[in-house]
Amino acid sequence: MNETPHNDTYLDSLLDKLVTVEAKPAWGDVVGRARRAHRRYVMAAAGLGALVLAPSGWAIQHTLLSAAPTIPAPPPYQPGDKVWATTPPITPVATTIDCNTIEDAATLLAKLEQQGSPINTVLCSNATLSSAPGLPAAPAPYKSGDSVTTSP
Amino acid sequence: MLDELEALYRERLHDYARAATAIAGDEESGRDAVQEAFAKAVRKRKRFRGEGSLEAWVLRIVVNAARDARRRRFRRVELSEPIATRAEGLGLPLELLTDRQREVLFLHYYADLDYTTIAQALGISPGTVGATLSAARQTLRSALAKEVAR
Numbered sequence: 001m002n003e004t005p006h007n008d009t010y011l012d013s014l015l016d017k018l019v020t021v022e023a024k025p026a027w028g029d030v031v032g033r034a035r036r037a038h039r040r041y042v043m044a045a046a047g048l049g050a051l052v053l054a055p056s057g058w059a060i061q062h063t064l065l066s067a068a069p070t071i072p073a074p075p076p077y078q079p080g081d082k083v084w085a086t087t088p089p090i091t092p093v094a095t096t097i098d099c100n101t102i103e104d105a106a107t108l109l110a111k112l113e114q115q116g117s118p119i120n121t122v123l124c125s126n127a128t129l130s131s132a133p134g135l136p137a138a139p140a141p142y143k144s145g146d147s148v149t150t151s152p
Numbered sequence: 153m154l155d156e157l158e159a160l161y162r163e164r165l166h167d168y169a170r171a172a173t174a175i176a177g178d179e180e181s182g183r184d185a186v187q188e189a190f191a192k193a194v195r196k197r198k199r200f201r202g203e204g205s206l207e208a209w210v211l212r213i214v215v216n217a218a219r220d221a222r223r224r225r226f227r228r229v230e231l232s233e234p235i236a237t238r239a240e241g242l243g244l245p246l247e248l249l250t251d252r253q254r255e256v257l258f259l260h261y262y263a264d265l266d267y268t269t270i271a272q273a274l275g276i277s278p279g280t281v282g283a284t285l286s287a288a289r290q291t292l293r294s295a296l297a298k299e300v301a302r
Contacts, residue, residue: 011292014244015261018235021179023169025162026187033191 153197156206161190164207168214170262175218175255177225177233185217192217208272211263215255215273245295252276253288260285 165186172189173182193200193210200209225233239246246254252274259270260281267278267285274281 007293008289010296011289012261014242014296015257017242018239018244019170019174019179019182019262021166021169021173021182023165023183023186025165027158027161030161030187030190030194033187034194037191038195 153200154194157190157193157197157210160207160210164263167263168211171258172214172218172221174235174258174262175215176221177235179234181221181225182218185221186214189214189217204272205269207265208269211259211265211269211273212275215259243296243299245292245299248291248295249288253284253291256281256284257288 168186168189169183171182172185173179176182176185189210190213192213200206236246249257255274256270259265259273260267265273267281270281271278276284
């Protein structure tokens with residue numbers, strides 16, 4: 001058949017000239033690409049999983065650690081600590097004391113807060129020393145924020 | 153399944169590469185699209201349900217990979233498209249065709265596929281493939297005749 005613009009033979013000859021690609025089979029490359037893509041997918045999924053699970057994992061760990069026993073106190077203090085741990089919630093047993101009004105502690109220029117819990121026949125108490133607003137820091141040996149726990 | 157894919161690859165690589173090159177716009181992208189498409193087919197072979205032919209399933213992936221390659225080219229603002237330039241040199245007015253007409257024409261001519269397989273690959277009906285192919289050829293023939301008459 002003559003190749004004229006009016007027939008398909010001419011059109012086919014143009015299409016034939018249009019794409020002249022040489023493609024050598026490389027099946028190994030295909031399999032390699034598939035493996036690499038699979039690896040990327042697995043890594044991306046793991047990363048995404050870590051992002052999703054990390055907060056809940058942290059929360060679980062935090063809960064477990066919170067529930068775990070704390071480091072025991074030195075032996076002399078342990079009897080008191082044990083009692084303290086089983087007491088009702090701490091309640092204030094004394095109002096804030098302005099040290100300036102207490103003779104022995106007048107030089108501290110600080111405030112003393114005392115809290116405690118009744119334990120059977122004894123009182124377990126905790127005293128916290130803090131600077132009153134506008135007052136300079138308490139001198140040594142006690143300073144603002146010091147806390148002393150006593151269990152008679 | 154892997155063996156069937158490899159057999160299809162070895163048997164049809166040349167035809168698929170030509171069709172993919174025509175769709176993607178250059179030879180390197182076309183070859184790469186075929187490699188990527190078969191790699192994807194290998195990876196997702198368990199998803200092939202056998203509803204159509206394996207060839208149509210793979211061809212669909214090849215066409216999508218070639219389209220992606222073409223889109224990437226446009227995103228990179230690479231204005232020179234070897235296939236378009238060559239078509240212009242041959243006096244083949246491909247720019248008159250729609251994307252679908254081009255794809256149907258390329259798949260039919262380069263991959264030598266029947267209407268049913270092309271239809272499955274492109275997600276259209278065989279009747280639409282026939283009509284689209286006929287319209288594409290008619291458009292090109294008319295344009296070529298006008299060019300000669302000038």
